[in-house]
Amino acid sequence: MAFLTEDLLAVCVNQRVFLDSPAPMNTDQPNSKVLVVDVKTGRLVASAALPVRKYIGSFHAVFGERLAVLSATGLQLCTRELRCAAAMRGPGPVFVSPQGRRIVLGGDGMTRRAVFDVDPVREVRSFENPSQFAEYGSGVIPGDGALLVSQGVTSFAIEQPGSEARLIQFDRGGSFIESRFLNDDMIAYLNESSNSVTITKLDGSWLRRYEVEKRIARASFQRPVEKDSASTNRATPFGTHWSTSWTSTVRGQRICSECE
Helix, strand or coil: CEECCCCEEEEEECCCCCCCCCCCCCCCCCCEEEEEEECCCCEEEEEEEECCCCCCCCEEEECCCEEEEECCCCEEEECCCCCECCCECCCCCEEECCCCCEEEEECCCCCCEEEEEECCEEEEEEECCHHHHCCCCCCEEECCCCEEEECCCCEEEEECCCCCCEEEECCCCCCHHHCEECCCCEEEEEECCCCEEEEEECCCCEEEEEEECCCCCCCCCECCCEECCCCCCCEECCCCCCECCCCCCECCCCCCHHHC
16 A cells, blocks of 8 residues: 555555466566545545556655556556556665655676666666665665665665765674655664664764564555645655554653754
8 A cells, every 4th residue: 555645545466376486576467456545535536457566665655646566678667547557677675765756676697786866767777786785684775865875784874875885783683674754864774683673864873772572574664645835735755754563562752852
């Protein structure tokens, strides 16, 4: 599921048969049922059968009230009416920046990773050397104005145009690929062996560390709907808080006073 606006929710019914199936795990067949619903009125805005990979992270909201849908062909951007543009070729996975303005596509099977701006759609950078990300869980995470780029198994770089890259250290049990930008100035990353999540600013200054009660099985950072500060009549699906899907609870809810 993904919110396109405060009221429009896109739902992907992504089903397949696993028993005795010759299809690969990340097949995009059979086609998935995609619905766009106005949650305020209950009205069905659009529906379509689309090829969507049967894999986590194949369905995202992006800037301009659009969906980014990953299939075996590549990544398509679709309107709220589910009219889809030609695919950007790449095997996945897909990572999307907080405001949905930037996408990183590729990496599976030791393939190149490409960074795309969404509005207008254009490739702005690529990582052509697969050996740079040979370690499991390494890769590139997009922000709207910066990138997180893994550097081995214990560090990653914060890269911003016009600034020297800043190196962040984390423990060997961390999970870089679950790191996320929370907004233009904050990132969150995991230290799994110490059972904690750390919030820092892009300048590397530490804000807060949250302990978890048990070992993390999997975590992700998700962004709820928030009103667009520029207009009272328009909403975006991107907030400034974070939530987790851990198997345990996090001690503490507030990140800092800036998050309100």
